[in-house]
Amino acid sequence: MMFILFSLFFLFFFIYYFKSGKLNKVPVKNICNVCLKPSKNKCTNCNQIYYCSKKCQKKDWKEHRKVCGTVGTELIIPTSSSSSEMREFISDLISDDVVENFNVPDFEQEYAIKYPHEKMHIQFLNSAQSSIEYLQLIGRFIDHDPDEPDPKYIMNRWNEFSEVLINFLTTPRKIGDIFTGKMKSQYLGGKDVAAQSFSSMSKLSLTYDQGKVHIAVGFVDLDLLLQAEITQNMNFIEQPNKFIGYEGSVYAVAKTNVIKEMMVKKVPIRSIIEVWFSSVWTMETLKYFEKAVKSVLQFGDAPNDGPPNPTKKELHPKVRSLISHWNKSIRSPKSHQEAHKLWTKTFISEDNVFFIVANLVEPRDRVQVARHILTGEFPLMDDQPPKNLIASITMFNCNNGILPHSSNEFMLQMMPMDTILSKNQRKEISFLNAIYNFLENAIIKVCNWLSPLEGQAGKIEIYLHFQPVTNDNSALLVSIRQLDPWIMSWSNICDYFYVHDFHKMLRACSGNDTIHIMTSIDWFKEVFGAHIMEYDGRVRHGMLIDAQKKISMAEKVVDPSGYFQYTNVISHPYNIGDISAMMMVKENWQNYFFKDQDLNIGDFSFIPYAHTHKTHTLLNICYTYNKKD
Structure with missing residues (x-):
């Protein structure tokens, strides 16, 4: 993992010296440049100077870096080096006047005090902490441009490396130009091979008029209901709302049906939260899960090759197969x-989720969140x-390659x-407990909607179906239209379609008056200028400063008691700078998305900055189509 980070750092470092004219050729010697012993190992940056050991290379670096040759990819660092050795190595290579103290908290040590026997987790946190510290060094060189485009950067930025993209990038263009030749990922392709356990982005807070229909396409779970409210206006209908979900993931439909049934039965809220979110369950939760599974298996059969009855409890054969498998797995859990x-x-070396830990203010919260990230437990099972x-049955006991x-x-x-943060005080309640309390209150609300107290009418009915919503599925589109939906939510499905x-x-x-609500995650991959590195190097530091100010302003509204730090955010510089970049091109993409469409735009805005977001590029979109005579 560290070699990738070293490569990035030294790439920018040597670009700086190359552009400054400080790189010159030096004579080749077949002996160590420090101790003069015979050596076969060269500095792989200039491929000219020999060193017999890492120790000699470190000793000579402050001088050699002034004349080191062409840009390389790595130094002579043994792959067996520990994170502490790597930290020492880099510290020796870089003079004190170049590197600031980035104030990354020592969350590895904090975790080690709480969980001293978990050596592998402690080692993982050590590497993560080192990665965060050195990744930020890129910010030192953000105003310098490489001479040649880096294919890896292009792939990460645009999510493709096609001839069409290269033509777009190499022809005259300006900030805000749309890459109309963007290749779209296959909608529904392999969704159950890498199934989502829960939603991956925050949703809007919706208000439903009583008696209306909500169609949720690509729902993943029931997160849309956590912040929702049901109100009675002048034209309300005295019957429950109908929440009808369509998903192309067998797993999402199976799991969410079981969770809904647990809500109907009003099982203990902790058990619902464990099944929904946790990698580890209590034995009590297993008992409630078993009862819910058996209840769901009593649902009727949905057609194998056609649209289901939208307001009936039905299971597609593939969904029934998975739930039946869970029912058998209850006897022998992991x-x-x-x-x-x-x-x-499931962790990968480039994962940046530990930025969340580094930006938390309280050591208590850093330890708890690190524990959650490392184990998947929620709530923590200490x-x-x-x-x-x-082990969670739904996460670790699936069939058919899910x-x-x-x-x-x-x-x-x-x-x-x-x-969540605006309703809690950092000194009084931990970060994870604040999240738990939010979920507890929200789930209780939905449980009461589904199964009200005696004498009260239910406020909502939920029907969840395995069925892809595409232009090819005309029968389903007609079926949905006949329901006259008041709201249709589309998750980020717009990212998969032209x-x-x-x-x-x-x-x-x-x-007649359907309101369409969606969130685009990948819109910025279609707009030149949505990334800070696409601007002139002379303005990039200004963009970083502007973005930091925008983040700081969010603290008073989002996080008044300061669970997180906002003035010196610890993150990849791109994550910060892109906030300014995207503000400049949002309207260009909006105009492109709505071009030649007869509609009313209700909202087109960024989701507020939060340290927990996977990406800070999320765009909420809300509109209705005008009626045609």
């Missing part, structure tokens, strides 16, 4: 230790005897921080 191992396997714990939590997803990413095809599909299933 251990909680195995759950930890399987969870940890208060439970090991014999009372098992692999939940296989793409570095974390429940923190879906939490509405502006709601604009014309997406609007065609939405018009085909719209009712």
